[in-house]
Each structure stands twice: as C-alpha cells, then as structure tokens.
Amino acid sequence: MEKMNVVSPLGLDVVATSGRAKRIGDLNGKTIGEVWNGVFKGDVTFPIIRKMLQDRYPALKIVPYTAFPHSPGSDNPTQQRERARQIAALAKQQGCDALISGNGA
Amino acid sequence: MLARLTAKSAGIDGLAIAEYPGPVGIHDADAIARNVATQLIAKIVAGLTQSSEYDDRLAGPRARDQREIVFTGTPDAVTQFFHAREWTDRLPIVAPTIERVEAYVAHSSRLADEEIAVLPSANLRATPWNIAVNAVMAGCLPVHMPLLIAAVQALGDERCSLNNIGSSSGIFPYVLINGPIVNELGIESGAQLVSRGPNPAIGRALGLIVRNIAGFRPGASYMGTFGYPLAIALAEDEKSSPWPPFHTDQGFSRGANTVTIGVTNNWGASPAPYDTADKTGAQTALELLCREITKKTRLFNFPGRGPDAEEVMITLLLSPPVAKSLADAGYSKQDVRQYIYENTRMPLRDFEWVLKYTAILRTTLRERVEAGVFPDEFLGAPDDLVRVLSSPDILHIVVCGDPHRNRVMVMEGGHTRPTTKQIALPANWHDLLISARNDSAR
Numbered sequence: 174m175e176k177m178n179v180v181s182p183l184g185l186d187v188v189a190t191s192g193r194a195k196r197i198g199d200l201n202g203k204t205i206g207e208v209w210n211g212v213f214k215g216d217v218t219f220p221i222i223r224k225m226l227q228d229r230y231p232a233l234k235i236v237p238y239t240a241f242p243h244s245p246g247s248d249n250p251t252q253q254r255e256r257a258r259q260i261a262a263l264a265k266q267q268g269c270d271a272l273i274s275g276n277g278a
Numbered sequence: 279m280l281a282r283l284t285a286k287s288a289g290i291d292g293l294a295i296a297e298y299p300g301p302v303g304i305h306d307a308d309a310i311a312r313n314v315a316t317q318l319i320a321k322i323v324a325g326l327t328q329s330s331e332y333d334d335r336l337a338g339p340r341a342r343d344q345r346e347i348v349f350t351g352t353p354d355a356v357t358q359f360f361h362a363r364e365w366t367d368r369l370p371i372v373a374p375t376i377e378r379v380e381a382y383v384a385h386s387s388r389l390a391d392e393e394i395a396v397l398p399s400a401n402l403r404a405t406p407w408n409i410a411v412n413a414v415m416a417g418c419l420p421v422h423m424p425l426l427i428a429a430v431q432a433l434g435d436e437r438c439s440l441n442n443i444g445s446s447s448g449i450f451p452y453v454l455i456n457g458p459i460v461n462e463l464g465i466e467s468g469a470q471l472v473s474r475g476p477n478p479a480i481g482r483a484l485g486l487i488v489r490n491i492a493g494f495r496p497g498a499s500y501m502g503t504f505g506y507p508l509a510i511a512l513a514e515d516e517k518s519s520p521w522p523p524f525h526t527d528q529g530f531s532r533g534a535n536t537v538t539i540g541v542t543n544n545w546g547a548s549p550a551p552y553d554t555a556d557k558t559g560a561q562t563a564l565e566l567l568c569r570e571i572t573k574k575t576r577l578f579n580f581p582g583r584g585p586d587a588e589e590v591m592i593t594l595l596l597s598p599p600v601a602k603s604l605a606d607a608g609y610s611k612q613d614v615r616q617y618i619y620e621n622t623r624m625p626l627r628d629f630e631w632v633l634k635y636t637a638i639l640r641t642t643l644r645e646r647v648e649a650g651v652f653p654d655e656f657l658g659a660p661d662d663l664v665r666v667l668s669s670p671d672i673l674h675i676v677v678c679g680d681p682h683r684n685r686v687m688v689m690e691g692g693h694t695r696p697t698t699k700q701i702a703l704p705a706n707w708h709d710l711l712i713s714a715r716n717d718s719a720r
Contacts, residue, residue, distance in 0.1 A: 177373045178347040179356050182365050182411040184402025184491035185342060190291040192335030196327050205326070212638045214302045214310065221314045222322060229323070248439045248589040248693045250398075271326050276302070 197270045201232040206269040208260055209238035213276035222273070236267045280444060283499045287401045292332025294325030303638070344391060344407045345376060360415070364495055367485055367508060371415040382410035385420040386427055387704035394427055395434025398441035400493020404430045412490055416483035421463060421714045422476065424701050425537050426483055429453050432539040432697040433492060439589060440492060442693035447576055448502030449541045449691055452510040452593075453484050454676060456525040457535035459701060460513045462711055467513035469680035477511040484539075485509035507545060512678055518598035519677035520605030527611070527674075528698040535701040540593055540674070542689035543576060550685045551600060559684065560607035563600050564614065567686060568622040572666060574690035578632045579639060582692070583668045584651030589695045590672045594618075595687040597679040615670035622667050627660035 197203055207223070209215035215238065223235050241260050247253065264272055285293035296318050302310060349359045356373040360366045372378070383390045383406045390407040397404055409426050418426070433440050433451075443449040455465055466475035485508055494500035516523045525536040551566045553559035571577070571592065582590030594614075596604075604614055630643050641649070647656050655664050667673070674696055679685065704710065 174352045176350050176352055177356055177375050178350050179359075179373050179375055180345060180379060180411055181342075181348045182360075182374065182408060182415060182486065182490040184397060184400065184404055184408055184493070185344070186339035187396055187403045188287060188289050188401045189336070189338045190286060190289050192332045193290070193292050193294065193330065195333060196329050198327055200323070200326060211640060214640065216640050217307060217310055218298070218302065218314060218318075221311050222319065225315065225319045226322070229319075244586045247586045248442050248695075250436045250439060250441060252586075273322060273326075276298070 200226070200230040203230075203270040204234040204236060204268045206236040206241065206264045206267060206272045207238040208241050208264075208272050208274040209243040210274075210276065211244045215243075215276050218275065219273075236264075236269060240267060279498050280501060283493070284399055287399055287493065291335060291337065292330060294330075296321035296325055344405065347376075365486075365490055366415070367482065367489070369482075372417055374411040374414040378414045379407060379410045382413055382418075382420045382423050383407055385423040385704065385710055386410070387424075387702075387706075388427070394430050397430070397434050397487075397492035399444060399499055400491075402491050402493055404434065404487070404491045408491055409487060412486040413483045416486055417479040418483045419476065419479075419714060421710055422480055422483070424703050424707075425453075425455060425459065425463075425480070425535075426487070428537045428699040428701040429484060429539060430487060430491070432537060432699045433488070435697045435699070437695055438539055438697040439694045440488075443541060444494060444499050444501050445693065446501045446503045447543055448504060448506060449543055449693060450502070450506045450509055451484060451488060451539055451541050452512055452689075453480065454524060454538040454540060454696075455480075455511065455513040455536070456516065456523050456530075456538070457701070458533065459535040459703075460516070465511070465513045467515040467678050468518075469682075471512060471678055472510045477513070478508070481509040481511035484511070510542075510545065512595075512676060514676050515598055515678050515681065518601075518681050520602050521611045521675070521677065524674070524676050525698055528696070530698065530700060535703065536698050537701060538696050538698040539694075540591060540689075540696045541691035541694050542593060543574075543691050544689060546687070548595075548679075548685040548687040550683070551603075552684070553603075558607060559600075559603040560609065563596075563604060563684075563686060564609075564617050564621070567594060567614075567618055567688065570686070570688040571618065571622045571690070572624050574688065575632045575636065576692065577666060577690060578629055579637055580692050581652070581668055582672055583653075584646070584649065587668070588692060590668065590692045591674060591690075591695055592667075592672055593674045593676060593689040593691070593696075595679060595689065596675060596677050597683050597685045598677055598681045599684045600686055601675075601677045603684075611675050612670070614675060615673040618673055619667050619670035620665065623663035623665055625660065626656065626658055626662045626664050629656075629664055629666070630660075 207219050357370045386406045388406045394404045551562035580588045
C-alpha cells in the first residue's frame with residue numbers, strides 16, 4: 174500500500190516560558206497569602222491547611238483568603254487579568270512571600 | 279495536569295501543585311481534614327520550600343517548521359500514529375499530506391503561515407496551514423476553508439472566552455453558519471441537519487481545531503465528566519424562517535456570510551408543542567420552552583448575574599413550523615425572548631434546593647442577593663415563583679430542522695458567549711465553487 178508523508182495538526186508556540194520563582198526555604202518568619210476562587214469548598218480546605226501549617230511553623234504568618242477578592246471571577250479575560258493584577262498588588266501590600274492558590278476543577 | 283498545562287500556556291513552567299485526592303464536593307469535613315493531612319500538606323510545604331529543575335528556567339517559544347514531515351506510512355499507520363499522540367477524536371482520519379494541505383490553503387487566499395488567531399487555553403497560533411491540516415483530517419472539502427478560518431477567528435476572540443470551556447460539566451462548541459454560503463456549499467439546515475451533508479465534517483474539523491490548536495485534550499485540559507460528543511455544525515433555514523436570521527441579531531447584514539461559535543452542555547430532547555382546545559400551538563411552544571429551561575440547573579449556579587457575572591448562553595432551536603406559529607401569533611424574536619425571560623419561573627424553594635445541594639459556589643442565596651448577584655425577588659417566600667433567567671439577551675433563537683415537524687430544543691451552555699465573524703471569501707470564490715461541484719460530480 175502507498176505510504177504517505179504527513180504533517181502535524183498542532184498550533185504553533187507563541188508563549189515564552191519562565192521558570193518558577195525562587196522558593197522561600199524555612200517557612201518560619203515568612204508570610205503566605207491564601208487566594209481562593211470561591212469554589213470547591215476552599216472555605217473548608219483553607220482553614221484546615223492554615224491550622225496545619227501554623228502548627229508546624231509557629232512563626233509563619235498567613236493572610237487568609239478573606240483578605241483577597243474571592244469570587245470565581247467573570248468569564249471576561251480582560252477582567253480576569255485585572256483581577257490577577259489586583260491580587261498581586263494586594264499580596265505585595267500584605268508582605269506576602271508566597272501565595273497558595275486554589276481550587277482548580 | 280489541568281493546572282500545570284494552564285500555567286505553562288500562560289508562561290510558567292513547572293508550577294508547584296498539591297492535588298487534593300478525588301471530588302472534594304462530596305467529601306464530608308472529616309474526610310477533607312484527613313485527606314489534607316495525609317496527602318496535601320506535605321506537597322504544599324514542598325511546593326513552597328523546595329527548589330526544582332524548573333526554578334529560574336527561561337525558554338522562548340519553540341520554533342517549528344509547519345511543513346515538517348512528522349510521519350511516513352500507510353493511511354492506517356498514519357491514523358494510528360495520530361491516535362497515539364491524541365491528535366484525533368479516535369475516528370480514522372484523512373492523511374494530511376503536504377499536497378492536500380497546500381490545496382486547502384490555496385482556497386483561503388491567505389499565506390500559509392499568517393496568524394489567524396492565538397487560541398486559548400494552550401495559547402497556540404492558528405494559521406491557514408494548521409487549520410487546513412485539521413480540515414483535511416476531518417474530511418472537509420477545500421472550499422470549507424474560508425468558513426473554518428472565520429470560525430477560528432471567532433474562537434480566538436476574547437468575547438468567545440474559550441479559555442473556560444474545560445469545565446467538568448462538559449461544555450462543547452458548535453458552529454452556526456448563516457448567509458448565502460449555506461446554499462452555495464450545500465450545508466444542511468433542514469431535517470436532521472447536524473447528521474447530513476457536509477455538516478458532520480465541518481463540526482468534526484471544529485472539534486479537531488479545539489483539540490489540536492486550542493489544546494483542549496480530554497483528561498488533561500478538557501475535563502467533561504462523561505466526555506463529549508463530536509462538535510456540531512448548524513445552519514439556519516433562513517428561507518423557512520418567518521424572522522430575520524440569527525446573524526442580523528449580531529449586527530451583520532442579511533446578505534453577509536457568517537459563522538458563529540457557541541457552546542452547549544447538551545444535545546438532546548426535542549419535545550413537540552401541540553395546539554389543543556385550550557391553548558394555541560404558539561402558546562404551548564412558549565410554555566414548553568420555559569419548562570425546558572427550568573430543567574437546566576447549571577444555570578442556577580452560574581446565573582450570569584452580578585458584578586463578576588459568568589457568561590450564560592441558551593440557544594433555542596425551533597423547527598420552522600414552530601417559528602411560523604409564533605410569528606403568526608404576532609411574536610417577533612424579541613417578543614419570544616422577552617416572554618421566556620418573564621415566564622421561566624420556578625418556586626423559590628426548588629431554586630434554593632439546587633443552589634444549596636448542588637452548589638459549586640460556597641455562598642448562600644441570601645448572601646448572593648446581598649452581594650448584588652440576585653435581585654430582591656430571591657428573598658421572597660418559598661412558594662414565590664422567581665424568574666430564573668438574568669436577561670432576555672442570553673436567549674439566542676435559531677430556526678432550523680425538519681420543516682415538517684413541530685419540535686424545539688434548548689441547548690444550555692456557558693462561560694462563553696456567541697461570537698460571530700464574517701466569512702471573507704477569496705476573489706475567485708465562484709470559480710472555486712464551480713471546480714468543487716465538478717469534482718464532486720466526477
């Protein structure tokens with residue numbers, strides 16, 4: 174049977190990637206922010222995670238999700254980007270060294 | 279996987295992820311605490327504190343020659359090769375050879391590597407070349423290229439907000455075609471339209487483009503709990519419709535050729551309204567549509583209301599006799615939308631049950647009223663009949679289907695809104711059509 178030369182159906186890359194930010198090492202003395210998108214019981218999981226982290230690291234400060242916007246956000250990409258910028262600015266203002274963000278689907 | 283892919287598409291490689299085991303929604307508080315303690319907390323700590331190979335790694339976009347031969351083999355072997363890479367919908371494909379792809383690109387009157395759109399969620403660039411590859415694979419004809427290019431422009435438009443269709447609720451796209459091109463290409467708008475003529479191939483091409491260029495892969499970034507049927511291609515039966523066609527509602531002229539991308543969570547029941555001794559056929563049709571919408575309970579959790587409103591879209595397919603009965607009774611399309619908005623109602627207690635027990639969101643109805651999401655009527659008595667829909671504008675009417683049947687279908691979807699683009703035809707379009715007709719006659 175005849176053999177055929179075929180090409181890829183995939184789209185082309187346009188996005189440059191950067192690696193992760195430097196990790197923060199020992200959590201004692203650091204500040205972590207909680208960012209929640211309002212769904213999947215984050216109001217249940219974040220307090221549990223918060224207590225477990227603070228039991229392990231007594232000098233860890235946690236800024237709860239209630240200090241950040243915590244609604245699912247609109248389906249408007251422009252508004253979503255603006256929300257992300259707003260959260261990043263708030264995190265800096267609160268002195269956060271890192272964020273825990275949840276929850277996905 | 280979804281979070282990792284989404285982050286990478288946005289430019290962050292190696293996002294630290296702690297994955298909760300299973301569906302948190304159905305777990306009680308004790309099970310959640312146990313799972314966090316045993317399976318989550320150590321990963322969260324590691325993600326915050328431990329370096330990895332991804333730290334500080336920078337990489338530019340990978341350059342790839344679109345004409346690169348990725349495989350050589352028999353047609354069966356090509357299909358197997360593509361299946362193994364998840365580049366197909368698991369049906370056999372037409373082999374995308376360079377000769378075939380070039381012929382399709384030639385029908386677009388564009389350069390092969392021209393950027394048509396960058397499609398989320400993978401944020402990959404769509405070009406006439408890779409659109410043509412997917413069109414070949416799906417079994418489309420070269421003359422379908424102009425409408426597929428317009429469809430990709432719609433997919434890439436921010437109004438479409440394609441990024442959010444990976445939901446486990448199972449959202450899948452459809453394409454609606456309007457204008458003279460429907461007849462020119464023999465696209466079906468009548469009986470069994472989605473299953474006849476070129477419609478299945480056009481729908482399949484849309485699905486492959488969403489998979490291979492937008493990057494929605496079942497199980498990785500396309501998370502519908504029960505999977506997806508093949509994407510659907512609809513066309514409006516403009517001749518049989520008593521109303522101006524769909525694309526004029528979107529601001530296009532009647533003679534324009536357009537494609538509209540929409541989405542739905544369902545394809546299914548098509549009940550029939552009857553004229554009876556106590557109700558006209560038109561009245562029954564209106565009431566039936568209202569009743570059908572109250573079954574779409576996803577709407578209650580994602581109502582498209584308030585300051586951070588999600589997108590909601592409801593597509594009403596009306597067979598021509600149903601549309602005619604409504605028009606004969608004096609209803610314009612806007613009248614139909616307004617009637618359905620005002621009269622799609624249900625007891626507040628039933629609405630609240632859905633919100634409380636099937637809620638992905640964590641706020642009560644009262645809290646959502648206080649936040650300005652729902653209007654005050656949602657604070658009434660349990661037996662009060664509340665209006666389910668946020669606005670008549672989320673209702674989109676398309677007249678199509680069997681011209682001898684009195685049936686309707688309600689397709690409910692969300693996170694995107696209908697996005698319409700005009701199809702740009704090549705200058706030699708009529709020559710291309712004649713050539714395509716001659717080819718099919720051989």
